[in-house]
Amino acid sequence: MIRPGMPEDAEAVARVQIASWQEGYKHLFSDEQLSGISLADRTRFWRRFPPIVAEVDEEVVGFVKVGPAHRDEAAESELHAIYVHPEHWDRGVGRALIEAGEALLREQGYSNAILWVWDDNPRARRFYEAAGWAADGAQKDDEFWGMSARVVRYAKRL
Incomplete structure (x- = not known):
């Protein structure tokens, strides 16, 4: 089930994000870097900015x-x-979430969107391309939680 997130979902959202980073980015960052991501910090962030969440058996499994x-x-x-x-x-789950996110942007009156993805993340890049997003040539070095890597911009008309 896809639904709007609430502040009380924050810890579950943070756990999903950390687990996804630790599995999906282990080829980009060291175990030490990935194990150092703070659950408390991520929970505080998501409490302030609740995302759209996906639930399976009443458990948050994505956002x-x-x-x-x-x-x-x-x-x-x-x-x-x-x-x-x-x-x-x-x-x-990811497909349902990206469709929900795009629908929300359209409802809010947006006609185009971008996203940034790690250059060396072929799994994510294939996912975005399958959902109709395309790299537009823009790249930059970016940093998240003290971890730096090259990112590529994707764009889509909504």
Whole structure:
């Protein structure tokens, strides 16, 4: 089930994000970096900015956060984050979430969106491409939680 997130979902959302990072980014970052991600910090963040969540058997297993573009002046809106717990990868949860995020952006009056994805993340890049997103040539070095890597911008008309 896809539904709007609530502040009380914050810890479950943080756990999904951390598990997804630890599995999906282990080829990009060290175990030490990935194990150092703070559950408390992530929970505080998601309590302030609840995303759309996906539930299976009343358990949060994924989420998507969309809104105005805040890092890029070339786009109106942005898919800021989308994560699914690794135990639920390849089961349609991510597809349902990205569709819900895009629908929300359309409802809010946006006609285009961008997202940034790690350059060396072929799994995510295939996922976005299958959902109709395309790399537009923009790249930059970015940093999250003290971890730096090259990111590629994808765009989509909504």
